Amino acid sequence: MLLFWGLFGLQITWMLAVLQGINRLDPGAGIKMDGEALCILLAGSGIGAGYMVCCRSEGQGAMGIGYLVLAVYLAVCTVTDRQTCMVYDFLQLPAAAAGGVMALRGCLPPECGAGLIAFALLQYLVFMRLYGKGDGMAFQICSLYIVSGGGRFESLLLHMAMAFGLLGIIQLFRGNLNKRGNLKLPVPFLPYIACTVLWFL
Numbered sequence: 001m002l003l004f005w006g007l008f009g010l011q012i013t014w015m016l017a018v019l020q021g022i023n024r025l026d027p028g029a030g031i032k033m034d035g036e037a038l039c040i041l042l043a044g045s046g047i048g049a050g051y052m053v054c055c056r057s058e059g060q061g062a063m064g065i066g067y068l069v070l071a072v073y074l075a076v077c078t079v080t081d082r083q084t085c086m087v088y089d090f091l092q093l094p095a096a097a098a099g100g101v102m103a104l105r106g107c108l109p110p111e112c113g114a115g116l117i118a119f120a121l122l123q124y125l126v127f128m129r130l131y132g133k134g135d136g137m138a139f140q141i142c143s144l145y146i147v148s149g150g151g152r153f154e155s156l157l158l159h160m161a162m163a164f165g166l167l168g169i170i171q172l173f174r175g176n177l178n179k180r181g182n183l184k185l186p187v188p189f190l191p192y193i194a195c196t197v198l199w200f201l
Contacts, residue, residue, distance in 0.1 A: 048067055073091055
């Protein structure tokens with residue numbers, strides 16, 4: 001229990017430091033620590049610390065560190081997407097690096113690597129035209145973590161489908177879908193990516 005709370009505190013500190021750094025680098029961003037942002041950071045820290053504790057108990061401490069990085073990335077990006085409709089590119093590098101290391105350490109079969117390449121091509125050539133580059137990169141970063149845990153190409157597609165499905169259901173109840181099923185008003189998509197990836201890790 002002590003390990004969990006220590007990791008929880010570490011993550012909150014990282015998240016707040018990154019958000020403060022964004023405000024310094026981009027003063028016009030106006031990232032504020034309101035109630036919603038605090039809830040997102042608390043949830044992200046709890047999930048990240050929980051995964052780390054589970055990995056430590058299974059003798060995979062290095063894998064747990066990757067989950068900490070992913071939790072910081074997704075929580076911070078969710079806050080920035082909710083408040084500014086932006087996902088900052090520099091946030092992707094540490095999350096992608098940690099996910100790549102996890103995937104390489106997993107001794108994955110060749111078809112997993114082929115699945116990652118095919119998924120990346122789908123994102124770049126097709127889906128990034130439907131939503132923002134930041135959302136496409138978030139899907140690709142999540143794909144590294146999903147594959148490192150034994151997920152296949154189908155799991156990556158299911159993650160996308162679940163994120164779109166959750167978005168559609170919530171926006172339908174909010175009356176934000178037109179007759180063609182398109183959004184009347186754009187909404188941040190990264191919160192849906194972050195919530196649904198938990199099913200596949």
